[in-house]
Amino acid sequence: MADAGMLRFHVPEPEVRPGGTPDFSNVTIPKAGSVPRPEIDVDPRTIRDMAFSIIRVLNRAGEAVGAWSGLLSDQELLEGLRHMMTLRTFDARMQMAQRQGKTSFYMQHLGEEAVSCAFRRALQPGDMNFPTYRQAGLLIADGYPMVTMMNQIYSNEADPLKGRQLPVMYSSKEHGFFSISGNLATQYIQAVGWAMASAISNDSRIAAAWIGDGSTAESDFHAALVFASTYKAPVVLNVVNNQWAISTFQGIARGGSGTFAARGLGFGIPSLRVDGNDYLAVHAVAKWAAERARANFGPTLVEYVTYRAGAHSTSDDPSAYRPKAESDAWPLGDPVIRLKNHLIHKGVWSEDRHTQAEAEILETVIAAQKEAEGHGTLHAGGKPSTRDMFEGVYAEMPPHLRRQRQQAGV
């Protein structure tokens, strides 16, 4: 018997601190192709071990292997590579625009591009995502205009949200992208509710909920799992485990649980883990989960194992809380390089074509940026009108806002 009488308070500690040597020896990585692909009507009790493994398709040699491979054509994979490269370039330009004072704030996806870009491909028109701020790939991969995204980031006169949302909090019903809520984890209850409504009205559209590792500690996450499992809601429950929640390491939110995916097991929800930096694996698992939802088998919880290579946002400096070279040590590599190598291995891509594509994409992003800046930036050019601040939110404006609008003279 240990320490009878003396209680100790437990706080999970990260493996390393700034100045230390990055250490991911606790991340067990199964071989690509080693995890079987069950039928979509599988009894969840028989696949519990999948919540502790990692589904991977791309191996170190750049080959696609195993039961989860073979779903996408070369053309689709080349398109996927372009989506991820576009998102990365878009991020780099907008990050720079923030430093130049053209917007107040930006959040990038560096290292996580495969998750949202590949997921989008598993959905159908009319399906609805309830995203966080780190899934802009859902829009890029669905052909949403970059200029419109930039207009939102600049809060300029062409911003469809008219400056009422924080930069990067896009919204597009047509592209299945529900208005982003800054209050994290609300996405889960909203998505499950939307999915239940879709089932109640005998519709065919499914929902996708999005949450980060840190935000799973919110009670909304757990409440959503209760409803999703009880009513077998047609929803894909995505957990993006990028190892960090601003400066808090994933072990705090995960606590004593083996994995985030394992949270789903107590609810009887099939729960899988997937290599989030493997475009093919992300797509295959997303498709499996979407098919389950569409066939009335209910929710699937998917944990994407990835790494946030950049800062949390333009307001964050990760050198204060993690070793500088930690992202280089991340064992699942870089999603863009891995898909590029796969396509080169298949003989449908080359280093030269990649370099050329990078230049073309940069040119397209710069052209979009010029167009958006023609509509204004944070401190220059066109702005939404003061009147916009009062409109489009309430069906009937409350008296105190009516008074404020009068005071503002609009």
Ligand SMILES: Cc1ncc(C[n+]2csc(CCOP(=O)(O)OP(=O)(O)O)c2C)c(N)n1
């Ligand atoms: C309910 C709520 N609590 C706190 C915050 C402040 N906040 C913004 S981002 C963030 C970290 C979230 O980390 P994670 O869920 O892992 O997502 P990631 O940023 O890594 O994608 C926090 C605490 C918030 N936006 N909403």
Ligand SMILES: [Mg+2]
């Ligand atoms: Mg996180």
